Amino acid sequence: MSAQSVTILGATGSIGQSTIDVIKRHPDRFTVHALSANRRMAELAQIACDTRASCVVVPDDAAATQFKKAWSNVAPMPDVRVGPQALAQTAAENQTDIVMAAIVGIAGLASIFAAAKAGKKILLANKESLVAAGSLLMTTVAEHGATLLPIDSEHNAIFQCLPSCSETNNLVSRAGVQKLILTASGGPFRTLDLESLASVTPEQACAHPNWEMGRKISVDSATMLNKGLEVIEAHWLFNVSADQIDVLIHPQSIVHSMVQYTDGSVLAQLGNPDMRTPIAHALGFPTRIDAGVDMLDLTRQGRLEFEAVQPQRYPCLELAFDALRAGQGACIALNASNEVAVEAFLQGKIGYLDIARIVSQTLDWQARSHQDDIACLDDVLANDAAARTFATHCSQTIGTITS
Structure with missing residues (x-):
């Protein structure tokens, strides 16, 4: 069996490093065929050297200059490509078999669509692509014979717990499925008294109890907006309605998600909290390969706890369910306003509780002023830009009031 070539979009992030x-x-x-990064050019240069990547993609000429200065190796320098168009072209080119889509935010959208249109095996670690353009992406994947495998630990767990399907372009079946149950750690403020939430700092919000993640996704975990994005992802990945998706707090992050069946059975996927497990599952699929992760020892774990979500502690989660029920335009507004x-x-321009306020105000604005006519990627980007503009105005207004 010949080796498969992998392109890693977002190579210097935690998902990219775990993939490597x-x-x-x-x-x-x-x-490794290609790597991309938005910052940290010295680190990208070291990774490119270690993996012997054929090419790298960087955002602009300044980053390209930084990369070349950082290249102090005797090995030949990889081809240095610049800009979003180069990113999309690299994801789609013949030298790539597998694309790890780990760019955070809407910036990763065009390259994911390019990979889908090229029929690639896509390992999806970018939530925003499904949240902002789920219908378009799933249609593109089906039309071009691409394979889409989820990397989020929750969706990968559900994927493993669903029955397999023999239909063309469909890897899982929903036969007998009643509900999908996403688990959430509850973040760093799960037990903090509600009155103290208004004064929490970015440093506190980024201190996740179980996972090592970037600052943005750590804050999303604290607000559970991250879980809301995963609810929307699950809707598109597994073709289920909002009413067929539940969320449970599970502080230990050992049960990554569950599937409830109509006969009363519940299947769960368990494992130590390490993103190399879902990455290895998707890279090797349908074969299981070693991930380098310690085996789970339930006798040492002791007990597994589950709690209902408190809506007053996590208003962003309910906003995500509202957006899913409202339509694709609302989902775009949800994601865009949250990023802002x-x-x-x-x-430090707004408080922690202002995040939910800005998202809520943007969703109200979207409901009043925009339709859900999302026919192409340009429509997605236009709606995203409009929502960001409104959310930026909201954040500036709130910042002026609080300063």
Whole structure:
């Protein structure tokens, strides 16, 4: 069996680094064709050297210059490509078999669509692509014979717990499925008294109890907007309605998600909280391969706890369900306004509770002023830009009031 070539979009992030760790354990199965990064050019240069990548993609000429300065290796320098168009072309080119889509935010959208149109095996770690363009993406995947495998631990768990399907372009069946149950750690403020939420800092919000993640996704975990995005993802990945999706708090992050069947059975996927497990599952699918993850020892774990979600503690989760029921335009507004609000919070311009306020105001604005006519990727980007403009105005207004 010849080795499969992998392109990693977002190579310097936590998902990208975990992907590289798994690939290095299987040099006979995988090679790295291309890497991309938005920042941290010195780190990208080191990764490119270690993996012997053929090419790298960087955002602009300044980043390209930084990369070349950081390249102090005797090995030949990889081809350095610049800009979003190069990113999409690299994801679609013949030298790539598998695309790890780990770019955070709407910036990863065009390259994912390019990979789908090229019929690639896509390992999806970008929530925003399904949240903002779920219908378009799933249609594109089906029309071009691409394979879409979820990398989020929750969706990967559901994928493993669903029955397999022999239909063309469909890897799982919903036969006998009653509900999908997504688990959530509850984040760092699960037990904090509600009155104290108004004064929490970005540093506190980024201190996730179980996972090592970037700052933006850590804040999303604290607000559970991240879980709301996963609810919308689950709707598109597994073709279920909002009423067929539940969320449970599970502080230990050992049960990654569950599927409830009509006969009363509940199937769950368990494992230590390590993203290399879903990455290895998707890279090797349908074969199981070593991920380098310690085996789960339930006797040491002791007990597994589950709690209902408190709506007053996590208003962003309910906003996500509202957006899913409202339609694709609302989902775009949800994601866009959250990105704006979280960035403002991380910069100290607004308070923690203002994140939900800005998202709610943007959803109200979207309901009054926009339709759900999302026919192409340009429509998605236009709606996204409009929502960001409104959310930015909201954050500036709130910041002026609180300063």
